[in-house]
Amino acid sequence: MIHVRILTQKTYENQLSLQRAAEGLLWKLEKESEAVTKQIILNSYKYNIMLSYSHKDEQLCLKIHEQLIKDGFRVWLGIDCLRGSTMVGIANAIENSEH
Incomplete structure (x- = not known):
């Protein structure tokens, strides 16, 4: 996981797509379930x-x-x-x- 975090910090022009892919992967691994849980709570009202x-x-x-x-x-x-x-x-x- 630390290697993926390092990729999100790269700012070289030629690595921008790699940086975005790493950010997406981190979101998927760490925050997607939180977003889904929040949506379920919102829909319960x-x-x-x-x-x-x-x-x-x-x-x-x-x-x-x-x-x-x-x-x-x-x-x-x-x-x-x-x-x-x-x-x-x-x-x-x-x-x-x-x-």
């Missing part, structure tokens, strides 16, 4: 984003919500998703949201 807003800002919030949905995010918004108690709905959204 029901929502990517929970939007909280004051009622006077409702129209602006709806525009933001619409754009986030178009961009592929899973968004919790109280208007659509509350069932039962407001506080219980908000608590569930917080626990099930990445951000």
